[in-house]
Each structure stands twice: as C-alpha cells, then as structure tokens.
Amino acid sequence: MKKALVIAPNWIGDALMAQPLFALLKARNPRLVIDALAPKWVAPVLARMPEISTVFPSELAHGKLQLSARLLFAQQLKHEGYDVAYVLPNSLKSSLIPFLAGIPLRVGYRGEARFGMLNVRHANPPRDKRPPMVEHYARLAVKPGGRLPESIPDPKLKTDPVRMAATAERFGIPPQTRVIAFCPGAEFGPAKRWPAAHFAELAQMLRRSFPYAQIIALGSGKDAEIADEIVKGAPFVRNLCGQTSLDDAVDLLALSEAAVCNDSGLMHVTAALNRPQVAVFGSSDPRHTPPLSQAASIMWLQLECSPCFKRECPLGHLRCLKEIEPEMVFVELRQLLHRP
Numbered sequence: 001m002k003k004a005l006v007i008a009p010n011w012i013g014d015a016l017m018a019q020p021l022f023a024l025l026k027a028r029n030p031r032l033v034i035d036a037l038a039p040k041w042v043a044p045v046l047a048r049m050p051e052i053s054t055v056f057p058s059e060l061a062h063g064k065l066q067l068s069a070r071l072l073f074a075q076q077l078k079h080e081g082y083d084v085a086y087v088l089p090n091s092l093k094s095s096l097i098p099f100l101a102g103i104p105l106r107v108g109y110r111g112e113a114r115f116g117m118l119n120v121r122h123a124n125p126p127r128d129k130r131p132p133m134v135e136h137y138a139r140l141a142v143k144p145g146g147r148l149p150e151s152i153p154d155p156k157l158k159t160d161p162v163r164m165a166a167t168a169e170r171f172g173i174p175p176q177t178r179v180i181a182f183c184p185g186a187e188f189g190p191a192k193r194w195p196a197a198h199f200a201e202l203a204q205m206l207r208r209s210f211p212y213a214q215i216i217a218l219g220s221g222k223d224a225e226i227a228d229e230i231v232k233g234a235p236f237v238r239n240l241c242g243q244t245s246l247d248d249a250v251d252l253l254a255l256s257e258a259a260v261c262n263d264s265g266l267m268h269v270t271a272a273l274n275r276p277q278v279a280v281f282g283s284s285d286p287r288h289t290p291p292l293s294q295a296a297s298i299m300w301l302q303l304e305c306s307p308c309f310k311r312e313c314p315l316g317h318l319r320c321l322k323e324i325e326p327e328m329v330f331v332e333l334r335q336l337l338h339r340p
C-alpha cells in the first residue's frame with residue numbers, strides 16, 4: 001500500500017480528532033503517502049499535520065449533494081493512483097468521490113446506505129455506546145473488529161515561529177507580550193457557549209493579576225457579536241473574531257500563554273498545539289470529545305441533565321454553563337499560568 005486518500009470530516013474539531021488515525025497509519029507503514037480532501041474551512045489544520053502530504057481543499061457545501069462537482073473531483077483524483085481511501089464522515093455523499101475515482105479499497109463506518117460505496121465497512125456503534133471520538137476514527141486503522149493499539153497518540157499541529165512572529169506583528173502584538181486567548185464561540189449552538197458576561201468578569205480578574213497580559217478573543221465572524229459583549233464588560237479585550245484566517249488563529253493560539261475555550265474547533269486546535277487551556281463544557285460530554293492534551297484542564301459540572309447534546313438548553317436555564325463561575329475558571333487558569 002503506497003498511497004491513501006482521506007475524506008476529511010466537516011468540522012475542525014473532528015479533523016483534529018482524526019489525526020491519531022493518520023499517525024497510526026504512518027507508524028504501521030512509514031512510506032505511506034496520505035493526502036486529504038477537505039472542506040476549505042478545515043483544510044488549514046490538515047495542512048499543518050505532519051502526516052499529511054497534500055491537502056485538496058474543496059468548496060463542497062456541508063449537507064449538499066453537488067453531484068457534478070463530486071464527479072469532477074473524482075476524475076481529477078483518478079490519476080493520483082490511490083490504493084485506499086478512508087472516508088471519515090458517515091454520509092453517503094462523502095463516500096461518492098472515492099467510489100467514482102475507482103479507489104480499490106474504501107474504508108469507513110457503515111453509514112447512510114453506502115454498502116456498495118465502501119468495501120471495508122466497520123460497524124457503527126449506537127450513539128450512546130460510541131467510544132471517544134479519537135478512538136472511533138483510530139479504529140479505521142485496523143481491520144473491522146480488530147484491536148486498537150494500547151496507546152493512541154494525541155493530535156499535534158506543526159508551528160512555524162517565523163510565521164507566528166509575522167502574524168503577531170500583523171495584529172499589532174509586540175514580541176514578548178503575554179497573550180491570553182479567549183475562544184468564546186461554538187458553532188454548534190448556545191448550549192456550548194459560556195456566557196459572555198462570565199468571560200468579561202474573568203477578563204477583569206486576569207487584568208488585576210496579570211496587568212501586562214494582552215487578552216484577545218479569537219473565532220469566526222459569527223463569534224464577533226459574542227466577543228463584542230465581552231468587550232462591553234472588559235474594554236481592554238481585543239476582539240479579533242472574524243479578523244483572522246484560521247491559519248492566523250492557529251499562530252496566535254500557538255504564541256498564547258494560555259487560553260479559555262468552549263468545546264469548539266479552536267479548543268481542539270489549542271490542545272493540538274499543547275498550549276495550556278481551560279476548556280469549558282456545557283451540553284456536550286468531555287468524555288467523548290475531550291481536549292487531547294496534558295496541558296488542558298476541563299471544567300464540566302456534570303449536572304443530572306448533562307450531557308444533553310442539545311444546541312439550546314431544553315430546560316431554558318443553561319445551568320451547566322452559568323454555574324461555572326468566572327472565579328472557578330480563574331483559579332484553574334492561574335494555576336496553569338504559574339505552572340513551570
């Protein structure tokens with residue numbers, strides 16, 4: 001086996017949790033070339049994975065069939081000579097390109113009626129019995145029903161100090177500045193977002209203890225409004241949401257001394273950069289999608305209603321997040337900041 005194509009997940013966090021699969025494939029066959037076909041908003045993180053050779057960014061929209069675009073991709077990939085494809089999303093459409101490209105082995109979980117599309121099919125466990133996401137993907141490295149290696153490596157992203165310094169300069173952050181990053185968004189929905197007022201109160205506490213630190217808020221344009229709310233309560237916080245590319249955000253997280261993140265793609269990026277972080281969990285479950293880093297500290301109240309995995313709180317009170325007081329996160333963060 002010489003060449004593999006990965007059909008990457010549609011979410012940044014999932015793409016990072018798939019990286020140990022690539023590391024296991026490489027460990028088993030160091031000469032294997034692994035390329036990835038990824039949505040353009042995920043492609044930058046795959047490009048920073050040491051196991052991936054080439055990333056083909058796609059414009060394919062999440063949830064849309066776009067058959068002619070998939071046919072075109074399949075035709076292009078036909079000439080690459082792939083021996084095997086690993087299809088990570090569960091949808092039928094995600095398995096179309098490797099099938100149409102005539103890739104002989106097509107590995108994935110049984111998903112939406114894709115019996116003919118995949119020819120190495122793993123049983124898809126029911127949601128409540130699903131192992132941690134990282135293990136779920138890593139299983140594709142072994143035969144269906146086979147045993148996983150004892151230890152699965154954590155995700156790791158490449159960084160480039162020259163690039164990081166240039167990015168910091170572009171955003172007006174002088175060298176040697178102590179940067180603390182807030183990642184207040186979570187694409188999934190409000191039941192995963194720690195309240196902006198809590199972030200603002202935390203910023204005020206940090207200001208008193210670390211007066212020279214620069215606090216920045218990172219995220220997409222959709223998170224800018226939440227970050228504006230934080231700035232209302234803590235005007236010294238710089239709202240960079242929507243102003244950075246994903247690559248810029250990775251650079252800024254890499255140079256941050258610590259971060260506070262919701263359960264989001266940037267939380268997994270911070271973990272893969274091995275930066276200290278407090279990861280705040282609400283409606284989701286840190287046993288399923290934890291930040292995979294020794295430098296991460298998880299705040300999760302594990303209420304009787306949690307995890308509900310809902311986008312919005314079905315009980316209307318959002319206690320799982322509101323009751324994580326800023327003081328609690330501050331104490332945890334201060335410990336991380338004082339760690340040698």
Ligand code: SF4
Pocket residue numbers: 191282283303305306307308309310312313314315316317318319320321
């Ligand atoms: S039901 Fe419970 S876990 Fe779900 S969002 Fe509401 S408070 Fe959080």
